[in-house]
Amino acid sequence: MLRCRNLFPNQAFGIAKVTLTGGRRDKVFITLIFISVISFLAVIPAASSLSMRQVREVAVNLSLSTISFVSLVLTVFFGVHLIYRDMEQRFVHAVLPLPISRGSYLIGKFLGLSAILAIGLTILSLFSSIGILIASATYKSQIPMLWENYVAAVFFEYLELLILASFAVFFSSFSTTVFLPLFSTVSVYIIGNVTQSVAEYIASPYGQKLPRFSIYISKAVYYIFPNLTAFDLKAKAIYSLRMSFSDLSFIFLYAVLYILIILSASLLVFRRREIA
Amino acid sequence: METAIKIESLGKIYRGVKGKRVEALKNLNLEILKGEVFGFLGPNGAGKSTTIRLLTGLISPSSGRFSIGGSNGSLMNCKKMVGYLPENPSFYDYLTGEEYLSFVGNTFDMKGESIISESERLLTLLDLHGARKRPIRSYSKGMVQRLGLAQCLIHDPEILILDEPMSGLDPLGRILVRDIILNLKARGKCVFMSTHILHDIEVICDRVGIIVRGELRHLESIQDIMTRGIKGYRIIFNSLSDRVVDRLRTVGERIGSEKGTLSYYVAKGNMQSLLAEASTDKVTVIQLIEPIRRGLDELFEEVTRGN
Numbered sequence: 001m002l003r004c005r006n007l008f009p010n011q012a013f014g015i016a017k018v019t020l021t022g023g024r025r026d027k028v029f030i031t032l033i034f035i036s037v038i039s040f041l042a043v044i045p046a047a048s049s050l051s052m053r054q055v056r057e058v059a060v061n062l063s064l065s066t067i068s069f070v071s072l073v074l075t076v077f078f079g080v081h082l083i084y085r086d087m088e089q090r091f092v093h094a095v096l097p098l099p100i101s102r103g104s105y106l107i108g109k110f111l112g113l114s115a116i117l118a119i120g121l122t123i124l125s126l127f128s129s130i131g132i133l134i135a136s137a138t139y140k141s142q143i144p145m146l147w148e149n150y151v152a153a154v155f156f157e158y159l160e161l162l163i164l165a166s167f168a169v170f171f172s173s174f175s176t177t178v179f180l181p182l183f184s185t186v187s188v189y190i191i192g193n194v195t196q197s198v199a200e201y202i203a204s205p206y207g208q209k210l211p212r213f214s215i216y217i218s219k220a221v222y223y224i225f226p227n228l229t230a231f232d233l234k235a236k237a238i239y240s241l242r243m244s245f246s247d248l249s250f251i252f253l254y255a256v257l258y259i260l261i262i263l264s265a266s267l268l269v270f271r272r273r274e275i276a
Numbered sequence: 277m278e279t280a281i282k283i284e285s286l287g288k289i290y291r292g293v294k295g296k297r298v299e300a301l302k303n304l305n306l307e308i309l310k311g312e313v314f315g316f317l318g319p320n321g322a323g324k325s326t327t328i329r330l331l332t333g334l335i336s337p338s339s340g341r342f343s344i345g346g347s348n349g350s351l352m353n354c355k356k357m358v359g360y361l362p363e364n365p366s367f368y369d370y371l372t373g374e375e376y377l378s379f380v381g382n383t384f385d386m387k388g389e390s391i392i393s394e395s396e397r398l399l400t401l402l403d404l405h406g407a408r409k410r411p412i413r414s415y416s417k418g419m420v421q422r423l424g425l426a427q428c429l430i431h432d433p434e435i436l437i438l439d440e441p442m443s444g445l446d447p448l449g450r451i452l453v454r455d456i457i458l459n460l461k462a463r464g465k466c467v468f469m470s471t472h473i474l475h476d477i478e479v480i481c482d483r484v485g486i487i488v489r490g491e492l493r494h495l496e497s498i499q500d501i502m503t504r505g506i507k508g509y510r511i512i513f514n515s516l517s518d519r520v521v522d523r524l525r526t527v528g529e530r531i532g533s534e535k536g537t538l539s540y541y542v543a544k545g546n547m548q549s550l551l552a553e554a555s556t557d558k559v560t561v562i563q564l565i566e567p568i569r570r571g572l573d574e575l576f577e578e579v580t581r582g583n
Contacts, residue, residue, distance in 0.1 A: 010382065010383075010385065011383050014379055014382045014383055017379075018368055018371065018379055021370065021371060021375070022368060022370045022371075025370045026370075089366050089369070090362070090364075090365075090366040091366055091367065091368055092334075093334065093362040093365070093366070094360075094362050094365055094366065094367055094424070094427070096332075096333065096334055097332035097333060097334065097355060097358070097360040097362070098355065098360075098380060098383045098384070099352055099355040099356045099383055099384060100355075100383055101352060274334075274335045274336070275329070275334040275335060276290070276329070276334075276335060
């Protein structure tokens with residue numbers, strides 16, 4: 001686990017602030033957010049109105065899917081470049097000789113990325129809400145809109161992204177190329193989204209007929225990789241379904257624990273890395 | 277004098293592809309004092325940058341140890357005492373010069389007001405004030421180098437480690453940096469610098485260490501090098517008696533004549549006897565005696581070629 005006394009929070013926040021500034025000024029970030037805002041305000045209300053009776057539901061679905069996609073692109077893009085860019089452009093040669101521990105550097109980078117994603121998601125959520133309100137005005141839905149469900153869906157999407165970001169940091173902590181963190185992080189995302197279905201299939205009578213070896217491998221993958229389907233609350237937000245506080249708390253703790261474990265592993269690796 | 281940097285038996289072995297071992301630094305022992313400007317010389321790949329990376333914690337030693345400002349063991353304490361300028365520095369290029377200095381000041385736990393006042397002072401001193409609000413990516417190489425110097429001076433450190441501080445600077449920039457280093461020396465700071473520009477070492481440094489293939493081959497004060505390095509003298513005569521001319525034919529060598537003067541080169545060992553003879557001569561008038569030294573470049577060549 002991370003030893004907080006070694007992390008020098010001031011220095012970590014300094015790195016986080018610089019990372020956030022870099023993110024805010026990045027053309028990819030600005031362009032993606034700009035395009036998303038346009039689609040929330042124009043494309044999604046127009047596309048939703050084509051669905052006739054489920055305009056609001058479709059608008060919520062499209063909005064959350066757009067948020068998922070855009071934020072996933074942001075996470076992968078910024079996550080894989082987070083440390084790689086500092087290494088490649090030799091920024092670390094000037095930063096790590098400052099009184100910043102490797103732990104503070106790594107945690108600062110992660111906090112900076114978390115802040116970039118938080119800002120991105122907040123902007124996306126606000127504009128998507130306006131888009132949903134525009135779409136709702138065209139055809140009244142029979143299901144009441146529960147905004148708290150919408151906020152929860154976005155928040156748990158954020159937690160999912162933070163898990164992915166921690167993996168991006170982990171792979172970047174030892175990789176010398178951008179490809180390993182890129183493909184590995186995308187792989188974690190794909191695996192994390194299918195493990196639940198695979199586990200359910202294995203538990204079914206059909207799954208039990210599979211060779212023992214395949215079952216063991218599938219179970220190992222299920223327990224090692226994060227179960228990202230748990231963070232998908234889209235259906236609950238679209239159809240305003242009731243959410244269990246205890247379930248949400250459990251998912252929240254699961255995310256926090258997972259992030260801490262992955263960041264601890266990243267720190268162990270990065271402490272030994274030679275900056276040549 | 278107190279020790280600023282103490283390096284004991286420091287070694288570094290890199291492990292390359294297929295487990296091939298490259299010994300980049302072998303058993304380095306070095307002690308640099310407070311108030312001293314130390315020049316670290318060596319050909320490319322000699323181990324200068326490896327030593328500096330070890331001192332700044334970018335890589336870890338394979339053997340030996342070092343202490344900076346007497347702080348044994350704790351790398352974080354070492355870092356707090358040091359201002360470091362990397363070779364060909366590269367800083368977060370999306371930040372402005374002012375923002376970068378603020379970031380560095382914060383990492384040293386400086387107060388907000390002192391960060392602002394020191395940034396202003398240094399940016400003005402290093403001729404970057406006009407560019408302080410521009411992103412670093414728009415800076416020229418020389419400007420980045422000067423910003424590098426500003427960021428390592430912002431917390432007024434006792435020890436400075438400068439890797440090629442003159443690299444990428446125009447002549448005016450070099451004079452500016454030279455004056456800053458001389459000012460630091462006057463203020464009793466310790467400066468450990470590596471450079472390829474031998475003239476700067478002669479002008480700025482108190483001592484020089486020459487490293488070749490990971491081994492420290494030569495360590496001497498600049499004053500000793502300069503004194504010991506006198507090969508002979510150039511003497512300019514306004515007038516000469518026949519007696520002294522005869523003597524010069526055997527101990528010297530005529531090297532020129534200009535505006536009624538004659539120049540001779542006299543080897544170091546013959547100088548005393550020649551002067552004794554000239555002093556008793558009423559016709560001979562000496563205008564100038566200039567020592568001809570073996571320069572640092574000759575010493576460097578000699579050491580690196582293993583003579």
